[in-house]
Amino acid sequence: MGFCSALALWGAAILQPAAAAPVTAVDDEGRTVSLAQPAQRIIGLGPHTTELLFAAGAGDKVVATVRYGDYPEAAKRLPQVGDAHLLDLERIAALKPDLLVVWMHGSAAAQIDRLRALRIPVFYSEPRRLADVGSSLRRLGALAGTPAAAQAAADRYDAELAALRQRHAGRPPLRVFYQVWHQPLLTVNGQHMISDVIGLCGGVNVFGPQAALVPQISQEAVLTARPQVLVTSTLDGRPDDSLRGWQALKHFEPIARQRVVLLPADHISRPTPRLLLGARQLCEALEGFRVGMP
Template sequence: MLICRRLLLLVSFAFLTFGGSAGLALAGEVCARDDTGARLCLDQPATRIAALSPGATELVWAAGAGEQVVAVVDYSDYPPAARKVPKVGSHTRLDMERLLQLQPDLVIAWVTGNPAEQVQMLKDLELPVFSIEPRSFEAVSDTIERLATLAGTETDGFVEADRFRRGIAELREQYASAEPVPVFYQVWDEPLMTVNDEHLIGEMIQLCGGDNIFGELERLVPRISTEAVVTGNPEAILAGGMGEENRHWLTRWQAFPQLTATARDNLFFIPPSLVQRPTPRMLEGTRLFCEKLEVARARRD
């Protein structure tokens, strides 16, 4: 009962604090459209930002607004400074009471990753919620720019967005004529999961000259079987594992010597945070991914 009463008090505070946001805009108004198509306007740039996914945390820092972050969720470990910010649960279950206590004036939500009912509750309380889910390299740069606009950090944010954009363009040009390499990218182990060509990682595979053997599947992150991988016979298998140094996901494929990837020792580990978060670090991850496929090409007869 005490927690419920405290939550009601916080709800009342949030309503009084943010309830007038629909009125006349101030001179410092900033606006941006999020990835659900909703247009968000703030009377002034945000100074207390809550990032509700590890990727959102990185993107806010990339936008130059790291010092304005007052709340993150579990596994928000980059940059290192993010580890010191108060946590408000996980991306799949938010601690609403703790989040409201921190009084954010901008909440960065994950479109398909955060609980829809909790995000709606924040909107019902009239907290400014900006939902993101970049699904292409260009969208990563664009998201950084929109976040920088909302945070009033355009100078730093637009520079970082352009750095990422130019870096990807250089890699795209470098590998434009690369010979195709049939690739399986393992995004999860149990259940076994991969990505299709519409996924951001699918774009990475294509940029590097890879031919995703599951690229035409309908689901963005489809579940597959071991037999399907064996039948697809990739020339290279890349996986991230459950951590930055955990390579055990690749060991299962050593039991299938008939796979071209296994026979040629083209089983490659990629640190998951470099490819599975839609952030500027994907530039480093893409460069590493492309280098692994170059190794696979060099091992052809």
């Protein structure tokens, strides 16, 4: 089926009469997304967007996802329509979605513009702070017609976040270097969600003032910043080769004092309720490091 044929099929679908009241939500780009009725055929164009939709009670309305959109288990059974860099526009159109939930930094803008030309509503999702996860759940629940389930999930998340914040408030600060990737060496600045997690645990992101959201840095810059703790993520939270460049530096404080934290990647890199699993692990690790410190 060609792109134009898929467009015709999708256009016929949207002419069906609405069966429910209109719904509205503001996305993370500040755009108002309005639907004539709650969405029934949603595509999550990002791993975290798919996970958020399921968490908001809309899993049975998600008809496709992208590569790595693999949580919860039911998401693994969904058809995939591309990845963060290249989308299958014909397949997306053929699925006749009435809402696309897009990861802003993961999807090619030109491709999203082509989907917009089909008049498919697009909700941009880019949570930046821990508090944004609960808000995202509520807004997606509104668009999907699952406000009660979304509200319950958001309330649970907010309560767990508040408890963590209270437990670790006022703890002695620790200087933290977060390694996103090792070749090239990448970190996060103070506007990144991961930096918010570090702050929640009483850590200070040593590269917080950087201008880029995910800046490339040198090993010398890290040594000059003098972090007390090195944090990174791996696929399953187990050691891999990503720390090899640091292990030979016996006088590098995180190595010398064994202050290295390995987190499962999905528990720290995806802005979903599972982010609190990574936050809890990091907070507990930093608290353990504080024991015996002057």
